[in-house]
Amino acid sequence: GDSVTQMEGPVTLSEEAFLTINCTYTATGYPSLFWYVQYPGEGLQLLLKATKADDKGSNKGFEATYRKETTSFHLEKGSVQVSDSAVYFCALTPSAAGNKLTFGGGTRVLVKP
Amino acid sequence: DGGITQSPKYLFRKEGQNVTLSCEQNLNHDAMYWYRQDPGQGLRLIYYSQIVNDFQKGDIAEGYSVSREKKESFPLTVTSAQKNPTAFYLCASSYRGEAYGYTFGSGTRLTVV
Numbered sequence: 001g002d003s004v005t006q007m008e009g010p011v012t013l014s015e016e017a018f019l020t021i022n023c024t025y026t027a028t029g030y031p032s033l034f035w036y037v038q039y040p041g042e043g044l045q046l047l048l049k050a051t052k053a054d055d056k057g058s059n060k061g062f063e064a065t066y067r068k069e070t071t072s073f074h075l076e077k078g079s080v081q082v083s084d085s086a087v088y089f090c091a092l093t094p095s096a097a098g099n100k101l102t103f104g105g106g107t108r109v110l111v112k113p
Numbered sequence: 114d115g116g117i118t119q120s121p122k123y124l125f126r127k128e129g130q131n132v133t134l135s136c137e138q139n140l141n142h143d144a145m146y147w148y149r150q151d152p153g154q155g156l157r158l159i160y161y162s163q164i165v166n167d168f169q170k171g172d173i174a175e176g177y178s179v180s181r182e183k184k185e186s187f188p189l190t191v192t193s194a195q196k197n198p199t200a201f202y203l204c205a206s207s208y209r210g211e212a213y214g215y216t217f218g219s220g221t222r223l224t225v226v
Contacts, residue, residue, distance in 0.1 A: 034214050043119075043203055043217035044156075089155065100146075101215060105155040 002027040006090050006104035013080055013111050021075040021107045023064075023090035031092040033057075033066055033073040034101070038087045047075075047088070080111045115140045119204050119218035126191070126198070126225050134189045134221045136204035142216070143209045145187035149173060150201045150220075159202075162187055163209060191223065199225045 007022040025031065032051045036044040048057030053068035064075045073090060090104040117138040126132045136145065144163045148156040158171030162181040176195025181187055187206075191198045201222050205215040 036214075036217075041220075043219045044205075044215075045217070046214040049214055100158070100161060103156045108153075 002031070002092060002094050002102045004090050004092055004102055004104035006088075006107050008105070009087075009108035011107060011109045013109070015082055015111055015113055016079045017111075019075070019077045019080045019084070019109065021088055021090075021109070023073045023075065023104060025071050025073065025090075025092050027071075027092055027094050027102075029094060030068070031094050033064070034091040034093075035062070035064055035073070035075050036089040036091060036103075038089065038106070040086075044089060080109075082111050082113055085109060085111045117204060117206050117216050117218040119202075119221050122219065122221060124221055124223045126223060128225055129193045131190055131192050132223065134191070134202055134204075134223070136187045136189065136218060137185055138187075138206040138216070139185060140206060140216060141184075142206035143184070144207050145181065146205045146207075146215065147171075147177075147179065147187070147189045148203045148205065150203060152201075156203065159189065198223055 003026045005024050034049045035047040037047045038044045048059040050057040050066035056065045062077045064073050087106045087108045089106045091101045120135045146161040147159040150156050157173050159177050160179040162168035168179050168181050178190045201220050203220045204218040207213050207215045
């Protein structure tokens with residue numbers, strides 16, 4: 001079945017450091033890929049998405065590129081802030097199979113001043 | 114503004130009691146979903162509904178029930194058969210189609226006392 005694997009956290013960084021969160025997936029066909037962010041005590045917010053191979057999603061300084069050859073969708077940000085401290089979830093919806101999201105386990109990121 | 118509303122934010126239940134969590138959306142989304150999140154864990158799908166008067170079990174449906182009588186509403190009942198109901202419950206909605214992401218509510222934290 002479809003699955004998403006994320007690097008385990010927590011990831012602890014200093015402010016202005018470079019952030020990478022690895023995400024790889026297993027799916028048939030051409031899934032759509034998403035990154036969601038969850039701040040403490042809140043629901044999830046869509047951060048960015050990509051719907052076909054080589055697409056780059058971007059938002060709020062975060063970027064991720066859909067790499068079909070490596071089945072990956074790694075999240076990056078060049079200079080993190082304390083306000084980026086949150087849990088990040090990678091997710092996919094399989095193609096031609098409705099829109100039921102499959103989530104990775106989440107990666108907690110802590111940015112220290 | 115359009116959005117998805119979960120209520121209440123905090124809920125306490127005595128063992129052996131059923132409790133219903135509310136989820137309402139005014140985004141005109143066709144599909145709605147219920148997820149469970151345990152501390153430090155990812156999201157697990159309980160139930161989902163693609164259209165009114167129809168819903169499907171997710172990965173952990175035992176001990177839960179839902180209804181979808183209106184497009185805007187998808188209440189979740191946690192029954193006394195659910196062995197470990199203390200968790201954070203998240204409702205989401207989306208348009209049908211794999212390229213659309215979900216909009217999440219802010220969640221309900223259920224505690225069994």
